[in-house]
Amino acid sequence: MNEPLCVYCRKRPVAQACRPFCSERCRLLDLARWVDGEYRIPGTAIDEPDDEEATDEE
Numbered sequence: 215m216n217e218p219l220c221v222y223c224r225k226r227p228v229a230q231a232c233r234p235f236c237s238e239r240c241r242l243l244d245l246a247r248w249v250d251g252e253y254r255i256p257g258t259a260i261d262e263p264d265d266e267e268a269t270d271e272e
């Protein structure tokens with residue numbers, strides 16, 4: 215058995231429901247990375263007070 219690994223974290227085996235990722239979380243993280251055009255991972259508490267270029271898209 216040689217299961218493919220998640221293309222995002224490359225640590226856990228791919229879940230059939232979330233291919234080619236291991237989980238919904240990795241899928242969203244990868245998607246968010248492309249959407250933002252930079253490495254900006256939601257869920258990581260980056261909350262700098264002087265971030266004037268913060269994206270408020272909600």
Ligand SMILES: [Zn+2]
Pocket residue numbers: 220221222223224225226235236237240
């Ligand atoms: Zn993953």
